[in-house]
Amino acid sequence: MHGSDVKPGEQVKNVQFTEDTIAVDLMDGRTIVVPLAWYPTLLEATPEQRSNWKVSGAGYGIHWPDIDEDLSTEGLLRGAPAAPEPLHTRK
16 A cells, blocks of 8 residues: 555544434544435435444444445545446346
8 A cells, every 4th residue: 555554543433424424533533524425325224224333444444234334434535435336236
């Protein structure tokens, strides 16, 4: 890894949702706020499913076991929305 090495302060401290955003508090005091629409699986999840998250990936990831969704602080810091679902897998 070159310029994208994660730093200890970029570990997850807390996750919160509003009606249309997800906010991830980092250990270094920063908060990343992104549109919930960037993550369709989370957008469609119930509030209970969203609130059931766990820190993963040595502290640099978030996992929602009820919906099998994962995000990383690296991706959030880059402003990377979820990749669109391929057309052949949509219902």
